[in-house]
Every structure is written in C-alpha cells, then in structure tokens.
Amino acid sequence: MAEIRLRDLVKVFPGQQTPAVDRVSLDIAEGEFMVLLGPSGCGKTTMLRMVAGLELPGSGQVVIGDRDVTYLPPRDRNLSMVFQSYAVFPHRRVRENIGFGLAMRDVPKSEIERKVTWAAELLQLTDYLDRYPAQLSGGQRQRVAVARAIVVDADVLLMDEPLSNLDALLRLGFRAELKKLVGELGTTTLYVTHDQVEALSLGDRVAVMRDGVLQQVAPPLDVYNTPVNEFVGGFIGSPPMNFLTGTVHNGHVDLGGASLTAPKALRSFTGRQVRLGVRAEAVRLVGESAPGAVPARVEVYEPLGSAALVTTTVAGQQMKVQAPATFRARPGETLWLDLPETRRRWFDPETALALET
Amino acid sequence: MTGDTVTRAPARTGAARPLPPVDRRPLRRLRLVRTAQHLVAILITLFMAAPIYLITLAAFSSRAELNRFPKAVWPRDVSIDTLRAFLLSPGTGVLPALVNSLSVGIGTLVVSLLIGAPAGYAVARYGFRGRDAYQLFLLLTRSLPVVVLAIPLASFFLNAGLYDTTYAVVLVHSVLALPTTVLITASVFVAVPVDLEEAALVFGCTRFGAFRQVVLPMALPGVAASSIFTFVLSWNEILAAAVLTLEVRTLPAQVLVSLSESPLRYQFAGGFVLVLPALLFILLMRRYLLNMWGSTIR
Amino acid sequence: MPRRTVAPYLLLAPSAVFLLMLFGWPVVSGVLQAFGYGSTLGFTSSYWQRMADDPRFWESVRNTLLLILVLLPVQFCLAIGMALLLRARLRFSGGYFYLWAVPLAVSDLAAGLVWLSIFTDRGYLNSMLAWFGADGVDWLNYQSPTRMLLAVVLAELWRSTSLVLVIVVSGMQLLPRDYDEAAQVLGATPWQRLRHVTLPLLKPSLQVALILRTILAFQAFAVAQALTGRQFPLLIGETYEWYVNLSDPNVASAVAVVVLAISMVTAVIYLRTLRSPEAEARR
Numbered sequence: 001m002a003e004i005r006l007r008d009l010v011k012v013f014p015g016q017q018t019p020a021v022d023r024v025s026l027d028i029a030e031g032e033f034m035v036l037l038g039p040s041g042c043g044k045t046t047m048l049r050m051v052a053g054l055e056l057p058g059s060g061q062v063v064i065g066d067r068d069v070t071y072l073p074p075r076d077r078n079l080s081m082v083f084q085s086y087a088v089f090p091h092r093r094v095r096e097n098i099g100f101g102l103a104m105r106d107v108p109k110s111e112i113e114r115k116v117t118w119a120a121e122l123l124q125l126t127d128y129l130d131r132y133p134a135q136l137s138g139g140q141r142q143r144v145a146v147a148r149a150i151v152v153d154a155d156v157l158l159m160d161e162p163l164s165n166l167d168a169l170l171r172l173g174f175r176a177e178l179k180k181l182v183g184e185l186g187t188t189t190l191y192v193t194h195d196q197v198e199a200l201s202l203g204d205r206v207a208v209m210r211d212g213v214l215q216q217v218a219p220p221l222d223v224y225n226t227p228v229n230e231f232v233g234g235f236i237g238s239p240p241m242n243f244l245t246g247t248v249h250n251g252h253v254d255l256g257g258a259s260l261t262a263p264k265a266l267r268s269f270t271g272r273q274v275r276l277g278v279r280a281e282a283v284r285l286v287g288e289s290a291p292g293a294v295p296a297r298v299e300v301y302e303p304l305g306s307a308a309l310v311t312t313t314v315a316g317q318q319m320k321v322q323a324p325a326t327f328r329a330r331p332g333e334t335l336w337l338d339l340p341e342t343r344r345r346w347f348d349p350e351t352a353l354a355l356e357t
Numbered sequence: 358m359t360g361d362t363v364t365r366a367p368a369r370t371g372a373a374r375p376l377p378p379v380d381r382r383p384l385r386r387l388r389l390v391r392t393a394q395h396l397v398a399i400l401i402t403l404f405m406a407a408p409i410y411l412i413t414l415a416a417f418s419s420r421a422e423l424n425r426f427p428k429a430v431w432p433r434d435v436s437i438d439t440l441r442a443f444l445l446s447p448g449t450g451v452l453p454a455l456v457n458s459l460s461v462g463i464g465t466l467v468v469s470l471l472i473g474a475p476a477g478y479a480v481a482r483y484g485f486r487g488r489d490a491y492q493l494f495l496l497l498t499r500s501l502p503v504v505v506l507a508i509p510l511a512s513f514f515l516n517a518g519l520y521d522t523t524y525a526v527v528l529v530h531s532v533l534a535l536p537t538t539v540l541i542t543a544s545v546f547v548a549v550p551v552d553l554e555e556a557a558l559v560f561g562c563t564r565f566g567a568f569r570q571v572v573l574p575m576a577l578p579g580v581a582a583s584s585i586f587t588f589v590l591s592w593n594e595i596l597a598a599a600v601l602t603l604e605v606r607t608l609p610a611q612v613l614v615s616l617s618e619s620p621l622r623y624q625f626a627g628g629f630v631l632v633l634p635a636l637l638f639i640l641l642m643r644r645y646l647l648n649m650w651g652s653t654i655r
Numbered sequence: 656m657p658r659r660t661v662a663p664y665l666l667l668a669p670s671a672v673f674l675l676m677l678f679g680w681p682v683v684s685g686v687l688q689a690f691g692y693g694s695t696l697g698f699t700s701s702y703w704q705r706m707a708d709d710p711r712f713w714e715s716v717r718n719t720l721l722l723i724l725v726l727l728p729v730q731f732c733l734a735i736g737m738a739l740l741l742r743a744r745l746r747f748s749g750g751y752f753y754l755w756a757v758p759l760a761v762s763d764l765a766a767g768l769v770w771l772s773i774f775t776d777r778g779y780l781n782s783m784l785a786w787f788g789a790d791g792v793d794w795l796n797y798q799s800p801t802r803m804l805l806a807v808v809l810a811e812l813w814r815s816t817s818l819v820l821v822i823v824v825s826g827m828q829l830l831p832r833d834y835d836e837a838a839q840v841l842g843a844t845p846w847q848r849l850r851h852v853t854l855p856l857l858k859p860s861l862q863v864a865l866i867l868r869t870i871l872a873f874q875a876f877a878v879a880q881a882l883t884g885r886q887f888p889l890l891i892g893e894t895y896e897w898y899v900n901l902s903d904p905n906v907a908s909a910v911a912v913v914v915l916a917i918s919m920v921t922a923v924i925y926l927r928t929l930r931s932p933e934a935e936a937r938r
Contacts, residue, residue: 053839053840063376063377066374068379069380071379071381071384071387073839074836074840075843075844081840087831100838101841105842148841391745395746401740401751404813405813408769408770408813409757411779426781426782428777428782430779472669476670480667482663483663500867501678502870502915502918504911505682506681508904509682509684512688512693513684528677529677531673531677532673532678589759592760595764596874596877609877612764616880624881625771628767628768631762631764631768632765635757639753639759642760647825
C-alpha cells in the first residue's frame with residue numbers, strides 16, 4: 001500500500017505534434033481508488049503505462065511511496081496490473097498463471113500454493129485451477145487476470161479498462177464484484193476507463209482527462225453535479241448534460257422562448273451570452289401556469305422501461321428530459337418544464353468553464 | 358481550457374512530504390543496454406555482409422592480385438579481366454548457362470503461376486470436400502528432398518526424349534515451386550474481401566470478369582512476390598539441374614560441374630555472379646518476406 | 656463458404672494432376688529403383704548392399720549428421736538473438752533486416768564459393784591473420800575433418816540462418832505485446848520473459864522452422880564440394896556422385912531413399928516432441 005504522486009508528466013510520441021500527456025500532476029492517496037476517465041485518445045492509458053513503467057515520460061516525475069520510480073523498469077516498481085486484453089498466458093494452466101508473479105520473485109512453492117488457493121477462492125476459480133485459458137470463457141479469463149494481479153500483494157494496483165471486453169451483463173456483475181474485492185484488499189488503485197458509469201460507480205475520486213490534460217479531479221458526485229467545464233458536464237452522465245445558450249438582460253437570462261432569473265454572479269455578463277447546463281433528470285414537468293415554466297416542443301419520445309426519455313426543443317435548442325415511465329408524449333406536443341435553480345449550472349461560452357454561483 | 362492542474366489528495370496524510378529527487382540511474386542503465394544492442398547488431402551485420410564484400414573484391418581483383426599473399430581487404434588492384442574471362446570466354450560455358458538459368462526461371466514462373474494460381478483461388482474461395490487433404494498433400498510435396506524426384510525423372514525424360522532440355526528442368530522446378538505458389542496465392546486471395554467480388558457480380562460481371570477487374574489488381578503485389586520467390590528457387594536450384602542436363606546447363610549446374618577443373622579465380626567469379634542477383638531479389642521482396650511465412654505455415 | 660459446385664475441382668485439377676504425375680509417380684518409382692526395378696538385375700537388394708559396402712557412404716552419413724547436430728542449435732540461438740535485436744527497434748533496423756535476409760536468395764553452392772575465398776590457403780582469413788603477424792592456418796586441409804566441418808558449418812551458418820530468422824521474426828510479430836508487458840509488470844527479468852513467455856509462444860514457428868531447416872540441411876551438398884572438393888562427403892553429394900560420375904541410378908536412388916527416410920523420421924520426431932499440451936486440451 002503506497003501513495004502515488006505524479007508531477008508534470010509529459011509524453012510526446014515520435015511523429016506526433018501534440019503531446020499525449022501534457023504536464024499532468026496528480027496525487028493518489030494510500031488505499032484510494034482513483035479512476036482516470038476520458039474519451040479514446042485522451043492520454044489516460046499513456047498515463048497508466050507511465051505509472052507502470054511500460055512507457056517512460058519525456059519529463060516529469062513518478063513517485064510511489066517514498067521512492068522516485070520515474071525511470072525504473074516495471075519489475076522494480078512493486079506494482080501489479082490487469083490488462084484490457086487480460087494477457088493471460090495461453091500456454092500455462094490457470095494455477096501457473098495466477099502464481100506467475102510469485103514464481104518470478106522466487107517465492108517458495110508452498111507459499112505460492114497457499115496464495116494461489118486464496119486468490120482462486122476469492123474469484124471463484126477454484127474449480128478451474130488445472131484448466132488452460134483456452135478452455136475458459138472470456139469472463140473467467142478476466143478473473144484469472146485479476147487473481148494474478150492481487151496475489152502478488154503489490155503496493156499499487158493498475159487496471160487498464162479491464163471490463164470493456166466483457167458483454168454488458170457480465171460487465172455489470174463483475175463491476176460490483178471488483179468494487180467489493182478491491183475495497184476489502186484496500187490497495188491503492190489506478191483504474192482507466194472510457195465508460196463514465198464505471199467511473200462513477202467504482203472511484204473514490206474521478207480524474208477526467210481530455211487531450212492529455214486533466215479537466216477535473218473530484219469525488220464522483222461532485223464531478224456529476226458540479227462539473228468544472230462543459231466538457232466534463234457533457235461527458236459524464238447518460239444522457240449527457242443539456243446545454244442551452246442564452247443572453248443576460250438585467251437580472252434575467254433570455255433563452256429565446258423563456259426567461260430565467262439570473263443569479264447575481266452573472267451580472268458581469270449583462271448584454272453577453274451565457275451557457276446554461278442542466279441534467280435531463282433534474283428537469284421537472286409542470287403545468288403551463290407554473291411560475292418560470294419553459295415551453296418545450298416534443299421531438300422524439302423514447303420509452304426506456306424504467307423511465308422515458310423525451311427529446312424536446314426549447315427555443316430552437318435541444319433539451320433532453322427524463323420523465324417517469326408512465327408519462328406519455330407525442331411529437332409536436334408542447335410540454336412545460338421547470339428547471340430548478342439548485343440544479344442549474346452556468347458556463348462561460350468562451351472558456352467553457354463553469355461559473356461560480 | 359484548464360492548464361496544468363495540480364490536484365492534491367485530501368489532506369489525510371498530514372503534512373505534505375517532500376518529493377525525492379528524480380533517480381536517473383535506470384536511464385543510464387537503459388542507455389548502456391541500448392549501446393550493447395547496437396554493437397551486437399553491427400557485429401552480426403559485419404558477419405553477414407563481409408563475405409559478400411569479399412567475394413565482390415575477389416571477383417574484381419586482377420589475376421596478379423589474386424595470386425598475391427597476403428591479400429588486401431581493400432580494393433588494391435581492381436580489374437574486370439577475371440569476370441570478363443569468366444563470363445565471355447567460350448570455354449567456360451558460363452554465358453549460355455546464364456541464359457539457360459534465365460529462361461528456366463521464367464519458364465518455371467509462368468508454369469507454376471498458370472497451374473498454381475487457379476488452385477490458390479480455389480483453396481481461398483471455396484470450402485470444398487478434400488480441401489484439407491489437398492493442403493496436406495501440398496505440405497508433403499514441399500518437404501520432400503528434390504533428389505528423390507530428380508533421378509527417376511531423369512530416366513523418364515531420357516525415354517521421353519526430354520532429357521537435357523530446359524523443358525525438363527522447368528518441369529521439375531515447377532514441381533518444387535508449385536506448393537509454395539498455391540499456398541502464397543491462396544493467402545493473397547483470402548486477403549481480398551469476398552464482398553468486393555460479390556458486389557462486382559451483382560453489378561453484372563461474369564465470374565471471370567469479377568476476378569480480372571476486382572481481385573487481380575489487389576492481389577498483384579502478393580502474386581508478384583510469389584513470382585520472385587519462384588524465380589529465386591529456380592535460379593538457385595542445383596541438384597535437379599545438374600542431374601537432368603548435359604549441354605543445356607543452368608548457371609549453378611555449370612559452375613558445380615566445372616568446379617574440379619576451373620582455376621580459383623573462376624570459382625571466385627562464379628561465386629560473385631551467383632550471389633549478385635540475391636542482393637537484388639531480397640531488395641525487391643523484403644516487404645513480403647515476413648507475410649509469406651505467416652501464410653504458408655498453416 | 657461451401658458451394659456445391661464443380662468449379663473448385665476444375666481449378667484444382669491441373670495442379671493435382673501435375674503433382675501426381677511429376678511427384679507422386681517419381682517418388683514411387685525412386686523407391687522401386689532402389690530395389691532394382693528397371694535395372695539389369697531386376698528386383699534385388701544388391702544395390703542396397705553396394706551402397707552399404709561403400710565406406711564413403713558411411714562417412715557421408717556421419718558428416719551429414721555431424722553438420723546438422725552442430726549447425727542447427729547454433730543457428731537457432733543466433734536467429735532468435737537476431738530476431739530479438741530486431742524487435743528492440745534499433746535505428747537502421749530496416750537496413751539490418753535487409754542485410755540479414757540477403758542470404759535467403761543465396762544457394763549453398765554460392766555460399767561455398769564465397770567462403771572459399773575466405774578459407775582458401777591464400778584467402779582473406781589467412782591474409783588478415785598475416786597482417787596481424789600470425790601464421791596462416793590450413794583451413795580446408797583434407798586431413799583434418801574437424802577443420803573441414805568447421806568451414807562447412809560456418810558457410811552454412813552464414814547462408815541458412817536467414818530462413819530461421821525470417822520465420823521467427825514473422826512468428827514474433829504475431830505475438831501480442833501484452834504478454835511480454837504483463838510478464839514485465841509481474842517481475843520477470845528479460846531472460847525469464849524469454850524463457851517463460853516468448854519462446855513457449857513461439858513454439859509453432861520454431862517447429863515449422865526446425866522441420867524446414869532440417870529437411871533442407873539434409874539436402875546440402877554443393878557447399879562441401881565448393882569448399883573441400885570431394886574430401887568431405889555428404890549424403891546428397893553421394894547421390895550425385897553415384898548418378899553422374901558412376902552412372903548407377905539404382906544405388907543413387909537407394910541413397911536418396913535413405914535421405915527421404917531420415918527426413919520423414921526427424922519430421923515426425925519434431926512434431927511429437929514439440930506438441931503443445933494446451934492445443935491438446937482444446938480438443
């Protein structure tokens with residue numbers, strides 16, 4: 001168990017103009033489960049590989065515990081890793097796969113035996129110990145990869161999108177298992193994913209990355225409710241946050257079809273445009289006469305089973321609304337929406353940064 | 358857009374501890390390993406390239422230089438006399454042998470492509486009964502020694518009146534080249550998506566028309582590589598050529614047969630002439646060298 | 656996709672006929688010829704006797720086996736080392752690969768002649784030794800079978816390692832790098848990674864390379880003729896001798912059948928010993 005401290009890490013791949021990782025610093029506390037979240041190509045996997053030692057940074061520092069490990073080979077860093085493709089050795093039985101890390105470090109056989117049995121039990125692999133990976137399903141191979149990683153008892157556990165190759169149902173089930181398992185072990189974990197649901201569910205904190213730069217590092221609910229910029233707001237949450245453009249006129253924001261009271265902080269924006277962010281499930285359906293009701297025209301109605309997703313247009317701008325499953329609407333109908341003040345987020349249209357209100 | 362954000366952990370660990378200095382020793386170790394790798398690579402390259410350089414040197418040395426001892430490893434007394442004598446004097450029979458090698462090579466190329474490419478297409482596109490048996494048969498033919506064929510065939514050609522002709526050699530070389538041709542062209546055709554062919558059929562082409570207009574252009578580079586491979590095989594083949602011919606020898610057969618009688622300098626010249634095309638062949642084929650073996654393995 | 660048409664058989668027919676006629680029949684005929692078919696003596700074992708009575712035959716068997724036993728292990732280690740170097744992506748790797756692959760297109764006769772210029776009494780090797788003040792060595796001395804073997808091994812090492820290299824490199828390229836990286840993170844040293852991950856996963860390629868190389872190694876003969884004349888007999892060289900110089904096609908066939916038999920036996924041995932347990936388990 002150790003804390004990880006990353007300082008000003010830079011990685012530029014040969015032949016590329018822009019850095020894959022652009023002066024990123026991050027601290028991960030002992031025992032913390034940190035999720036690196038972002039779209040493909042944002043640099044999150046490169047970050048993970050630099051922590052692992054599979055890539056060396058162009059500049060910057062990686063510190064694990066009290067040791068600088070920036071340029072150390074992976075085997076000297078005392079960490080373990082679960083790969084996206086599992087990388088379970090096909091020519092070794094499950095038993096030997098799980099014990100591989102221990103065998104490489106010359107741990108006595110009896111000790112290996114004991115630890116492998118323990119890990120296998122934790123991941124329900126006891127019946128498969130003498131099989132070859134080719135005889136296992138994808139989900140089982142995934143478990144072997146995880147067992148192999150935890151049995152080594154490393155300071156740091158790294159995971160590179162371990163669930164993305166599983167089908168949706170398996171993913172859901174294993175996600176919960178993984179959370180419980182890692183929680184019990186208490187190892188410092190760095191987890192990379194592009195799936196924001198995974199990030200919110202698993203992480204103690206979520207670090208959102210884009211184009212090699214960290215956007216926001218905060219606990220899941222903070223990233224969800226108070227995104228620091230439009231990108232984070234739009235990336236997290238399904239459906240993504242709605243964004244509307246409006247103009248500020250003496251204490252009101254004019255959305256083109258409705259008007260909302262503007263908070264005091266927006267006074268400096270008088271005469272200028274401002275962006276409003278509000279989540280689909282925060283929007284409430286009200287009657288026409290309700291104060292501050294905003295008219296919306298129904299474009300698409302999607303019954304999702306547990307809820308209904310209604311795509312509407314508010315003054316020519318798209319707004320998705322999550323309604324109760326029993327709600328019905330038809331394209332062309334007009335709905336009246338209430339956007340609660342506490343759930344409104346304001347953004348500067350030029351910088352896309354959230355405005356403090 | 359946020360610049361670099363220093364995002365520190367919540368302060369549960371107490372006062373922030375100072376960072377240790379960056380440890381550059383592993384970097385130095387890596388550089389050492391890299392240098393060692395470069396050195397070994399250069400040494401191996403010297404081992405591979407030096408003999409080619411030396412035989413070229415020997416072939417271009419004058420007769421006097423070749424008699425001198427110790428020889429210089431740099432071009433001291435350059436002359437094309439040795440090569441000229443080797444190639445052009447009628448006594449050596451080298452020039453006609455060169456021509457024979459060329460015609461046999463081209464002949465083998467044509468025959469094995471004509472017979473092998475259709476078979477390769479069949480293996481690639483159709484899953485017919487006996488496909489595995491056929492492929493096994495091909496692998497078998499590839500792994501058998503030439504000599505087992507050459508001697509009985511020599512007797513056969515004698516009776517058929519084909520003995521000591523380039524046709525005989527072309528036939529035997531084609532037997533050697535055919536399995537590889539079929540397997541390589543099969544993998545080349547497999548790489549062309551069936552959808553394209555089927556689209557052509559839907560838009561009105563005949564089966565052969567679709568092949569000619571869609572598959573052939575895409576398969577051409579791979580087929581070209583297969584052709585070069587066949588040519589090289591035929592060019593370098595010694596035993597069958599030596600056994601099956603007396604007058605119309607190919608170059609390697611000619612050199613082999615005259616080994617005991619020819620002076621050293623002619624042997625050097627012969628070595629050079631045999632090696633030179635290799636430099637060209639590999640230059641042409643180098644992109645396909647790796648793909649070929651991957652495909653012919655299974 | 657399976658189609659019940661006659662087209663594939665039509666496309667296949669020429670090659671099948673061609674091979675059956677020019678390969679299937681000669682092999683059968685060759686074996687029969689070894690037993691005297693077509694000769695003046697009729698069906699007999701006397702040609703085998705003649706072959707076994709010739710001391711040069713046993714010498715050639717010994718030489719051929721020695722050549723293979725010395726050459727192949729060295730060659731495979733060298734080729735694997737070269738492949739690992741190429742995988743390390745040094746600068747000029749493309750150039751290295753080209754030069755290391757050139758001998759693929761060189762025949763064993765040419766290789767023999769090339770190394771003749773080096774090994775001959777007044778050749779380049781002795782010249783370089785002389786520059787350093789050392790005495791020249793009689794490398795191709797027919798009275799020293801060890802030195803002749805060494806010369807032939809070196810020439811063949813230079814020529815035929817390229818084949819193994821190319822097969823190993825293409826096999827390595829197909830290996831996902833995840834396995835090696837996982838081993839790195841799990842604490843394996845480079846040597847451990849080679850032993851426990853890379854080499855086991857390369858087994859199919861190594862198997863192909865071994866079988867091909869061994870069969871081809873049995874067929875080497877011109878290299879020895881170029882370097883040593885007739886002083887270092889090899890099996891196929893004896894076939895050539897019997898057929899061309901002694902005009903005895905039946906004994907020549909007998910020797911050829913011996914080569915055929917040994918090739919097949921070694922191929923089967925390789926297939927048996929290099930079988931992968933995990934491939935078995937899949938059935």
